[in-house]
Amino acid sequence: MAALADVHGRRLRNLRVSVTDRCNLRCGYCMPEEEYVWLPREEILHFGEIAALADVFLDLGVDKVRLTGGEPLLRRDLPRLVAMLAARPRIADLAMTTNGILLAEHAAALKAAGLHRVTVSLDTLDPDRFARLTRRPSHAQVLEGIASLAPAGFTGTKLDTVVIRDVNDGELADLIEFGTRAAAEVRFIEYMDVGGATRWSPAQVVSRQEMLDRLERRYGRIEPVVETSTAPADRFRLPDGTTFGIIASTTAPFCADCDRSRLTADGIWYLCLYATRGIDLRGPFRGGAGPDELTALITGAWRARTDRGAEARLAVGNRQPLVQIGGLKRDPHLEMHTRGG
Numbered sequence: 001m002a003a004l005a006d007v008h009g010r011r012l013r014n015l016r017v018s019v020t021d022r023c024n025l026r027c028g029y030c031m032p033e034e035e036y037v038w039l040p041r042e043e044i045l046h047f048g049e050i051a052a053l054a055d056v057f058l059d060l061g062v063d064k065v066r067l068t069g070g071e072p073l074l075r076r077d078l079p080r081l082v083a084m085l086a087a088r089p090r091i092a093d094l095a096m097t098t099n100g101i102l103l104a105e106h107a108a109a110l111k112a113a114g115l116h117r118v119t120v121s122l123d124t125l126d127p128d129r130f131a132r133l134t135r136r137p138s139h140a141q142v143l144e145g146i147a148s149l150a151p152a153g154f155t156g157t158k159l160d161t162v163v164i165r166d167v168n169d170g171e172l173a174d175l176i177e178f179g180t181r182a183a184a185e186v187r188f189i190e191y192m193d194v195g196g197a198t199r200w201s202p203a204q205v206v207s208r209q210e211m212l213d214r215l216e217r218r219y220g221r222i223e224p225v226v227e228t229s230t231a232p233a234d235r236f237r238l239p240d241g242t243t244f245g246i247i248a249s250t251t252a253p254f255c256a257d258c259d260r261s262r263l264t265a266d267g268i269w270y271l272c273l274y275a276t277r278g279i280d281l282r283g284p285f286r287g288g289a290g291p292d293e294l295t296a297l298i299t300g301a302w303r304a305r306t307d308r309g310a311e312a313r314l315a316v317g318n319r320q321p322l323v324q325i326g327g328l329k330r331d332p333h334l335e336m337h338t339r340g341g
């Protein structure tokens with residue numbers, strides 16, 4: 001079959017699979033509210049259903065799968081799903097993004113199950129700031145989780161930091177240096193106005209350029225790392241050779257190369273982080289649709305895909321949060337923690 005491409009010629013390669021909408025943190029940029037509407041339990045895909053849907057995507061050219069949440073390690077028995085996916089050699093890159101709290105207890109099992117790489121969210125090195133930012137006192141467990149990865153045999157670890165002005169933007173250098181000690185590469189993510197970020201304001205965004213300017217003042221000349229990749233991060237090198245990434249989703253979106261789509265824990269497939277509607281795969285799958293019907297559904301949707309969500313947001317004047325709280329309560333699928341960030 002010819003490679004499946006959308007209206008802008010973008011291939012379908014990268015599938016982010018959310019295994020739960022639950023999270024054990026309440027980060028201000030993602031889950032700032034006190035109450036949330038959760039996906040009904042009976043609608044959450046079983047591991048066998050996820051694996052069967054993954055097979056349809058693999059047939060269509062997907063070769064990168066990332067497990068996300070919510071917090072994926074809240075899903076019971078996750079290493080069993082990892083083992084099922086790792087048994088599919090067409091997945092060249094099988095990764096997971098986690099907040100790290102439960103990582104220390106699961107790292108060895110995840111490695112044994114065949115997980116290739118782990119990305120840990122780490123927004124601060126300061127336990128008090130962590131507690132304010134996440135409304136949970138779990139900073140030490142996150143650091144333990146990161147420390148457990150290398151002994152478990154993981155390499156290629158990444159640490160993702162959402163940079164917010166006057167919150168953690170004074171920690172850029174400290175985080176890079178922590179990453180070096182932890183054998184992990186830090187990636188700074190511009191604060192995004194996605195669903196769930198109801199407290200977002202443009203004034204809190206620290207742009208890629210500003211981050212680079214600040215780091216150059218500290219370290220001297222920073223060189224871009226030249227590479228061809230559809231990864232969202234642009235990578236840079238400090239004079240001592242340390243590398244780090246910046247994901248400039250807010251000020252310099254990379255929609256033109258976007259090969260990513262997202263499957264929620266209840267089987268709704270989203271073609272863009274900013275999409276307001278998804279395609280229900282659970283309904284047809286549970287209704288008896290076979291691989292051919294699911295292939296037709298996915299192929300038709302991807303061929304018609306025009307999404308360039310972050311670019312469209314860039315063109316909006318007087319930019320405000322994407323969805324107001326009422327809209328999020330009516331449809332929890334609009335939440336970033338539901339669709340896997």
Ligand code: SF4
Nearest residue numbers: 255258272273309310
């Ligand atoms: S905004 Fe949408 S199209 Fe653009 S990079 Fe993100 S997911 Fe891809």
